[in-house]
Amino acid sequence: MPYELIAALMFSTMMLMLLTGQRVFGAIGFVAVVAAFFLWGDRGGYDLGFSAAMKLMKWYPLLTLPMFIFMGYVLSESRIADDLYKMFHVWMGGLSGGLAVGTIGLMVLISAMNGLSVAGMAIGATIALPELLRRGYDKRMVTGVIQAGSSLGILVPPSVVLVLYAMIARQPVGQLWLAGVIPGLMMATMFIFYIVIRCKLNPSLGPVLSPEERDIPRAEKLRLLRAGLLPLVIFFVMMVPFVNGWTSLVESSAIGAIAAFMAAVLKGRMTREVFENSVRNTLGISCMFMWIILAALAFGAVFDGLGAVKAIENLFTEQLGLNPWMILILMQLSFIIMGTFLDDTAMLVIVAPLYVPLVGALGFDLIWYGILYTITTQIAYMTPPFGYNLFLMRAMAPPEISLRDIYTSILPFVAVMVMALAIIMIFPDIALWLPEYVYDK
Numbered sequence: 001m002p003y004e005l006i007a008a009l010m011f012s013t014m015m016l017m018l019l020t021g022q023r024v025f026g027a028i029g030f031v032a033v034v035a036a037f038f039l040w041g042d043r044g045g046y047d048l049g050f051s052a053a054m055k056l057m058k059w060y061p062l063l064t065l066p067m068f069i070f071m072g073y074v075l076s077e078s079r080i081a082d083d084l085y086k087m088f089h090v091w092m093g094g095l096s097g098g099l100a101v102g103t104i105g106l107m108v109l110i111s112a113m114n115g116l117s118v119a120g121m122a123i124g125a126t127i128a129l130p131e132l133l134r135r136g137y138d139k140r141m142v143t144g145v146i147q148a149g150s151s152l153g154i155l156v157p158p159s160v161v162l163v164l165y166a167m168i169a170r171q172p173v174g175q176l177w178l179a180g181v182i183p184g185l186m187m188a189t190m191f192i193f194y195i196v197i198r199c200k201l202n203p204s205l206g207p208v209l210s211p212e213e214r215d216i217p218r219a220e221k222l223r224l225l226r227a228g229l230l231p232l233v234i235f236f237v238m239m240v241p242f243v244n245g246w247t248s249l250v251e252s253s254a255i256g257a258i259a260a261f262m263a264a265v266l267k268g269r270m271t272r273e274v275f276e277n278s279v280r281n282t283l284g285i286s287c288m289f290m291w292i293i294l295a296a297l298a299f300g301a302v303f304d305g306l307g308a309v310k311a312i313e314n315l316f317t318e319q320l321g322l323n324p325w326m327i328l329i330l331m332q333l334s335f336i337i338m339g340t341f342l343d344d345t346a347m348l349v350i351v352a353p354l355y356v357p358l359v360g361a362l363g364f365d366l367i368w369y370g371i372l373y374t375i376t377t378q379i380a381y382m383t384p385p386f387g388y389n390l391f392l393m394r395a396m397a398p399p400e401i402s403l404r405d406i407y408t409s410i411l412p413f414v415a416v417m418v419m420a421l422a423i424i425m426i427f428p429d430i431a432l433w434l435p436e437y438v439y440d441k
Contacts, residue, residue, distance in 0.1 A: 010035050010302065025288075029295035035302050051301070056294050060250060061166065061173045066286040067253035068158040071238075071260040073278040075231055076110075078269035087224045089131065090216055097199030097206030100137065100145045101192050103128045107149030108156060108188050109231050121150035125396035138205040139401050141198070144409035147393050148191055148417070151378040155371070156184035157239075158253070160289065165370045167293050168352040174242065174249045175435040176370050183371055183431050187420045194416055234259045243438050296352065324362040328372075331355055332421075335376040336383055368424075371431040375421045382410045382417075 010031050017027035056062065088102025095101065107124060124146035132142040154161040157177035166173040199206035238256035241247040247255065264270040322330070334351070359369045384390060384407045393406050424430050 010299075014299075025291035025295040028299050029291075032295065032298035032302050036298070039302070053294055055297055056167075056290065059167060062163070062290070062293075063250045064158065064173060064253040065160065065163050065289060066282055067250075067257045069160065069285050070278060070282040071234070071253075071257045073281045074257075074260040074264050074270075074274070075234075077274045077277050078264040078267065080231060080263065080267070080269075083224070083230070087229070090221055090224050095196075096203050096208050097141075097195045098208070099128075099132055099135065100142060100195045100199070100206050103132070103142075103145050104149045104188055104191050104195070107146075107152055108185070109235075110153070121146065121393065121396065124150055125393065129397065133398070136204075136207045140405050140409040141195075141205045142409075143393060143397060143401055143406050144411075144413050145191070145195065147382055147390070147406075147410050148413035149188075151381055151417075152184055152188060154378065155180045155187070155374050157181060158256075159374070160285075161374060161377075162370060164289060164293060164296075165352070165373065168296050169356045169366050169370060171366050171370065175367050175439060177249075178243075178435040178438055179367050179371050179431040180374065181434055183375065183420070183424055186423075186430065187375075187417065190416050190420055191413065194412060198412075230263055234263060245438075324364070327362060328359070328364065328369075328425075331359075332372065332376045335373065336380045338380065365428065365432065367435060368428045368431050371424060372421065375417065375424065379414055379417050379421065382414055384410070 014027050014031045017031070088105055089099060092098035092102040092105075103124060106128060110124075129142060129146055132145075133139060153159070157180055159177065159180055162176040162180060163173055165171070166176050195206070234256060237259050238252050241255065242249060242252035261270065264274065331351075338351070356366065356369075360366055382390065390403070390406055390410065394401075394403050397406065
């Protein structure tokens with residue numbers, strides 16, 4: 001049987017297993033090991049999974065994963081995120097659409113605390129959404145704001161998804177995280193500009209808070225400012241030593257975890273329940289990602305052995321005659337299509353063994369492509385009719401917000417994200433300048 005046909009059979013079998021509801025790592029790992037067993041016999045099949053596990057265990061930067069996840073859960077479980085929203089509520093309430101702008105700021109800081117979009121969605125839907133609706137904000141505006149803001153979790157460091165991409169693409173995690181800083185802040189700024197302009201044109205979408213609610217003593221405002229900026233202080237305590245070259249990435253992640261723990265202790269919120277929930281959730285998320293990385297490494301090894309990447313490169317460049325940019329755009333479109341029924345990690349481990357080597361062969365920078373992939377999956381998350389975030393929002397939203405409202409709310413923000421993606425594709429230095437500056441330094 002031709003190797004190209006074997007690769008196509010592997011891919012279709014894996015997709016079929018995923019559509020039946022199998023766990024991502026189980027479907028991918030099973031197909032990889034079974035294919036290796038039939039291609040190279042008993043020894044080859046067993047060695048494939050074992051060598052992938054050893055490669056994973058020896059990957060030192062993987063230690064950052066549980067550290068950052070623990071930091072995020074400590075800050076979330078100890079209700080420090082609540083302080084953040086109170087700060088934005090007090091300081092931004094006098095601006096038309098100010099609470100929506102503050103929600104985007106909240107999401108950026110939550111992303112810097114956790115690195116998972118689901119965490120941002122959960123916090124935004126439980127803390128910000130009821131407050132915004134109670135104060136007369138348009139329901140379509142606020143649901144779009146929360147969905148768009150939560151998507152920043154997989155782009156703003158410490159992004160857990162970029163850790164996964166780094167392992168599969170064999171790129172430095174630190175460079176990928178730094179590459180995501182400016183694009184993430186740029187996209188958040190574009191969201192804020194859209195909200196401000198839209199609410200200025202139609203103030204009923206985001207009414208200003210009443211004078212009674214804004215009439216808070218200055219001392220109380222400053223207290224809330226100090227409490228709300230605590231996660232930002234933790235982030236700088238963690239990242240400044242790394243950016244200046246004083247610590248490694250793993251050491252910085254440990255500093256972040258310790259700083260978050262000490263902040264919760266000093267505020268009197270580190271109870272036994274908070275600690276147990278944080279540790280339990282950290283263990284569950286970390287193990288999930290390790291299994292996915294392990295399966296992806298095994299699957300990629302089989303594809304490398306089959307020469308599937310060379311076959312696809314030959315198909316695009318020689319048989320179809322496409323130039324590198326056309327191929328890149330087709331890749332991004334395929335991510336958006338897959339995003340209607342798969343999450344970001346599933347998309348990455350399914351196509352990364354094919355796309356990442358092909359991107360390198362076409363002459364593109366793999367750090368830059370990692371940011372393009374992340375933004376594209378953000379768009380896919382929110383693209384109707386089956387975007388992952390759309391149904392997550394429906395599950396968390398109150399009954400008065402219909403699925404149609406959710407679909408309608410996200411379209412302007414998707415347009416903003418497509419614009420941001422195009423800007424970064426045209427100007428790669430937006431993503432590459434900061435990692436080049438830091439690592440050259």
